[in-house]
Amino acid sequence: MSPYVRTVKTASGATAVQVVFSENRGAKNLEHVGSARDDEQLALLRAKAQQIIEGEQQPLDLGLDLTPVATGSKMAPVPVTSERAGHLIDAITGAYMALGFDGATNAEQVFADLVMARIVQPGSKLDSVETLAEIGVASASYATIKRRLPTYAEAEFRDRLTAACAAHAGIGPGVLVLYDVTTLYFETDEGDDFRKPGFSKERRLEPQITVGLLADASGFPLAVGAFEGNMAETRTMLPMLERFADSYNVDDITVVADAGMFSDGNKKAITEAGLHYILGTRTPEVPYVLQAWRKANPEAEYTNGQIWTMADRSGRGPDGVPHSITYYQYSWDRARRTLKGISEQVDKAEKAVAGKIAIKRNRFVDLKAPKKQVNWALVEKNRALAGIKGYETSRVDLTADQVIGSYRQLLKIEKSFRMSKSDLKARPIYHHKRESIDAHLTVVMAAMAVGHFLEQRSGLSLKRLVRTLRRYRTFELTIAGRTVHAASPVPAEINELLTKLNPEERPH
Template sequence: MRENDPSMHVAKIERRHGDRVYTSYLVRRSVREGKKVRHVTVANISRLPLAAIELLRRALAGETLVAPGEAFRVERSLPHGHVAAVLAMAQQLGLPRLLDRSPSPERSRALAMILQRVLEPGSKLACTRALAQSTLAGELGVEGVDPDGLYAALDWLGERQERIELRLSRRHLAEGTLVLYDVSSSYFEGRSCPLLARGHSRDRRRGSLQIVYGLLCDPEGRPVAIEVFPGGVHDDKTLQSQVERLRRRFGLERLVLVIDRGMVTKANLDALAKEEGVGWISALKAPQVKKLVREGSLQLSLFDELNLAEIESPDYPDERLLVCRNPLVAAERARKREDLLQATEALLAPIRARVQAGTLQGQAAIGLAVGAVLNRRKMKKHLELEIDDDRFDYQRKQAQIAEEAALDGFYVLRTNVPAQELSAAEIVRSYKTLAHAERAFRTLKGPELELRPIHHRLEQRVRAHAFLCLLSYYLEWHLRKAWAELLFDDECPPVAHDPVAKAERSPTAKRKASTQRTTAGEVCHSFPSLLRELALTVRSKNSVPGSDASFDTVTELNTTQARALALIAQT
């Protein structure tokens, strides 16, 4: 090597003196003299910052160093983690093939709407905007889709509802299984849809136009099918069409239908009796329970020490009646009734004072004032009123209150399923699974999926919208199941020895609720907050200045994000 060769390097020299180590950095040039190499020191750079020394070392080694802004430019950054999670679960469930066996633009758009409703529910117009605000549109190849394209995909999905529900039933409904069925309603914006009518509103929107829909679920609460009815249809009028669907369309020869007491009418029981292999579990209404007590079929004294007993009544031939008493429910109803009575009396007292003072006179005027108060708490049945032109008084109907209080905490289940198939305890547990369908309605109608309010005008689109929400809930149900350890949900709900007793959460779930931490010590999440946590993982598109080259980078996952994706892969 020649003396003037410009090749140089940075050498790190360490010298030990006693317990101390002295480090110096030298810029050197290596010179070969025959068979020997001699190092010539060019400069001592020990006083430079370590970062500067490292840059100099890399430059002398031949690397080309540029400023970060000159190396590449971040063109776009979009939330990606939550999209990766829902896409992974959709693939695990085979959701694309569930919609249709063959790929198509309509399938991709329908899938995008299902997934987007889980991520951020909204209208179809809002969906087009939201798709562009995450990586979902790019992942599914639906960039630039407009509302008309989504409406066309919604129509496409509605046409395939029967086939998709049949595939779901084959997955989750086996012969002889429990099938949960319940009904709810949702209010409507607009007046032109032929399904609209006024009826009993579960949304507390009395007098609003609405639709009614019935939901079929498997024993664990997975949604299988949904049917939309006109808003004025009563619950019991929807049952026979569901039996027809289960028997004829889904091909189930044996099943046990768990239904709410409002659907049990003579016509429905007669129809169910004609269906061989169809069992059912429901409950008696309050007047029917009172009649059992009056006739002596139900002896309340038996439940001083028991909370479950099976009785018989000539009014219910070929049926089993299971009487349950929950002391906690009894105490809660007694407390609530007393609170309502006291609140009503507190509002009636000023009216009585006005009548006594002569500032409120006339039977009609007094009656209007009293009626307005009684309508607030619905306690008229427990109060005896005396209204005259110049007199008003009230007192409690103690005997009637005592008669009602005696039945606090009691409920009676009825079923045609024989004891050799389901024991009394199993009947009670089966009826309690109807809570899964009620939770499904809360999720469908709540901020998680926002089935309501409904803005569509065409009947087929209203039905398709409800079905789209069902598929979104199907996806969310499985996500919640997979993420149970990260959520406040109970990972392993204990099965109580006493089927009537109040359900208790497991010690692990109670600990999560009190400490706000998972068993691994991470922050515990709700389902929406976990999606927001995942959305912090960002995918960026980077371009290289002066060329057409580009590349993507994804934010490094934190512990919670990595665990959430791993749990999906394990399902």
């Protein structure tokens, strides 16, 4: 094994710095360098330890007088004149450049810094100045940031970012895009024409906005859009698709979304616009094709993965091709979970009807009957549907497996939204003007794209990656009037990680 620097806490609360040369069944061959009681001393001791590892000089032999200067009864610490989390900065900057964002924003440095700050430590625009300073980046002033924000809300600026994302994702004819919406609330009681109370996915009563996100099949974000807080989810999709198609000049798009995103009018508008859709359908009744199969096979059981096909019965095109096809698939695991839930609800319904527990909300209790009773017809219908999931599509040229596989990619866009609301804290609680909110979401989308890129290359979550690379720093120390450069030692596994992140820039 290669020698490495080890730090351990001592009984007195100091941090001991050691060089470990070898290990054998728990026993270590090491050399004690010294103990530090503050960050400056620790940085110096790490530098000494690295010199020992490199073997270029004996420890403490820097050609300098390292005796700390006495100030009264205390010894003055060695000053660290600068500190930089270079590996983290380089990783984020490398991803930003690889995505083409530098060119798309005309090398807008303030925007790049805001994206970096949001990845490192999400917070307000004022907080971003402190976050960047902590990792060694000199950012623009808060006044300059506020002055530049309106630029990031402009449609042209956002469209250029969308085009860069689409180019990175390899968007072309026949592209498959995922669509989902979320809501972001504001900590205020007073709304406006944009921030309005509405259906909240977080069950909040405060004013909110509705945010739509387009992503490619891998969950890589392509475009983000903000809408009034009370706008129906079904009305957000088509404007997002049309804007995306226009900004990247592609008109052969298949959008994948959940049933809640579609109304009959929505599906018609999408197909009339020359686009296609794949959606998960609600199945309130046993479909005709399943009834027919059951009638023909009264004793048979469904098999895991079994698929039934039903063409659109409302009409076919002039060539006899149906306008849409719905595939129904049975999943044993889905059925198991659903039947377990039904049994639990039926048990509560029977106790509620018997007066043993209070009736709260239970769909199997028939309150309209002359006497409260369990709705057994509804129970049996739900049991018959257990394990059945429907998938409707206008892409009649795709196979059932292709349609179902495309729909399952929606899990990836849900992950993107989770990243934006947790790791990147997208909720714009610091903004009130529409312009500032749009600018904020532009920064968040770019940070999501950079984060996705870093996760794909590193194999680590964004939060873990930032926490790992943030520890390895370079220092400038002033010793006896001279500047000494020092660096945290980088273990072999971190070097491997850095190679994954920037393979073209690191030696093999």
